[in-house]
Amino acid sequence: MLSRHVYAMILEAFLYIDDGDHRVLRQFGLTPTQFSALKQLDVADGRRLTDLTELLLVDKSTVTRLIDRLEQAQLVRRVPDPDDRRAQRVVLTPVGLECREQARAAHELSIVQRMSDLSASEQQQLVVLLEKLCAPLRVKSTPS
Amino acid sequence: MLSRHVYAMILEAFLYIDDGDHRVLRQFGLTPTQFSALKQLDVADGRRLTDLTELLLVDKSTVTRLIDRLEQAQLVRRVPDPDDRRAQRVVLTPVGLECREQARAAHELSIVQRMSDLSASEQQQLVVLLEKLCAPLRVKSTPS
DNA sequence: CTTATATAGTTGCACATACAACTAACGACC
DNA sequence: GGTCGTTAGTTGTATGTGCAACTATATAAG
DSSP states (O other), X not given: OHHHHHHXXXXXXXXXXXXHHHHHHHTTTOOHXXXXXXXXXXXXXXXXXXXXXXXXXXXXXXXXXXXXXXHHTTSEEEEXXXXXXXXXXXXXXXXXXXXXXXXXXXXXXXXXXXXXXSOHHHHHHXXXXXXXXXXXXXXXXXXX | OHHHHXXXXXXXXXXXXXXXXXXXXXXXXXXXXXXXXXXXXXXXXXXEHHHHHHHHTOOHXXXXXXXXXXXXXXXXXXXXXXTOTTOEEEEEXXXXXXXXXXXXXXXXXXXXXXXXXXXXXXXXXXXXXXXXXXXXXXXXXXXX
């Protein structure tokens, strides 16, 4: 059955991508999730944990513990939100910024390499097809 | 950058698929991993834990604990391997077989539904492109 | 203002996952 | 037939993940 084959290939492609991400980021002592979180932060205002929940599409309890570990590793800091005493803002430390930038460069490069078996037009086709597949997901977030 | 876009869409497609799998299998009290394991088992000879490690592409310690839980749930049984005293064979219980068959039917149906936004020819294109992307993975396992 | 509801975040519990260290048994080599 | 490297499986430790219950604060309703 064809649709089973598509299903299987999406899972395989994810494994391929995910495995590559682990390898690259491991050199910087980061997991893919930690790297995703660092990408959403800055050294100034930072973000609330709830913001990260929405950006990373994970449960708030996951974010709590993720930030716990990044804080232990001195890559981020929790600072009280000035406008809401319930909330905390998470900001990058200088070490965290440096770590993220190095990881980002290596990760970008690895993506280009891993995609290099597809031509630009094939990559374009793939994007179009996957967007069509995921269209049901986007119904709610596409207002007009 | 185009390759970043492909990367992002593969992750999004995986999230879409994985979320759907969770929802469907949850009705049968199974996680996607547990379901994958049940699909590899039978009621007769079964499989060794090591076989499952290779089939599921996870660490052997993951398989140990996965089978622990399936055994607690009475869906599988460990039986000693007659030919190798180090090994154990994992077989489905009648309950496990019944559970798997029901889950399988629902899962198959849901895959067809989730793919239904793509035409057959689009699905075919997607398979071709993803196979090309994953070609580096298959180098080792493609003898001729 | 008080009450009721909603939101921000943490914690307990369960499952998935990898890596490393370990035990037990297999196999090969002499 | 002992010794030694290999393999099967388990266990400890760390991370990621979701759900549910909980605390504290904010906000709306009256």
